[in-house]
Amino acid sequence: MTNPLLLDEQLCFPFYAISREITKRYRPLLDPLGLTYPQYLVMLVLWEEDEQSLKAVGERLHLDSGTLTPLLKKLEVSGLIRRIKNPTDERHIKITLTAEGRNLRQQAERIPLALKEVLGVSEEDLELVKQTLNRLTLKMNGTD
Structure with missing residues (x-):
């Protein structure tokens, strides 16, 4: 019987390791x-659909408002988004792109292809991994 506490036996470790590696490879593309x-x-969420509620953005990214709010504040300070409070209920916040945020999309369009080149993995392998991870996330x- 194998030792269940071996690092190589843990399901979580490959997810952790690949997440760190992917993020590291994005850094020079995003800088x-x-x-x-x-x-x-x-x-990405806002480029797909502008003018979304804080709640909708959080749900799409699987982030709570405590994690999402600092990200949004930094994007707002950078001039890429605006956070608009509902005048009748300040708990409801709408997130919208600024002109600068919309224009940044053109520069960002090269990133997915550049990442695939950096990873050096076939399109088929990437698609298989993505489908498998999406199914696991849904479950x-x-x-599901």
């Missing part, structure tokens, strides 16, 4: 845009 990886994820969130 010219002035974005961190988590900020890039927020921008873990009970939406």
Whole structure:
């Protein structure tokens, strides 16, 4: 019987290791845009659909408001987004891109292809991994 506490036996470790490696590979691609990886994820959500609620952005990224709010504040200070409070209920915040945030999208369009080149993995392998991880995420969130 194998030792269940061996690092190589842990399901969590490959996820942790690959997450760190992917984030490290994004850094030189995102630095010219002035974005961190988590900020890039927020921008991706807004580039897909502008003017979303804080709650919707958080749900899409699987982040709570305590984690998301500092990211949004930094993006707002950078001039890429605006946070607009609902005048009748200040708990409801709408997130919208500024012109600068919309324009940054053009520069960001090169990032997915550049990352694939940096990783040196076939399109088929990447798609298989992505599909598998998406299925696992759905199962873990009970939406499968």
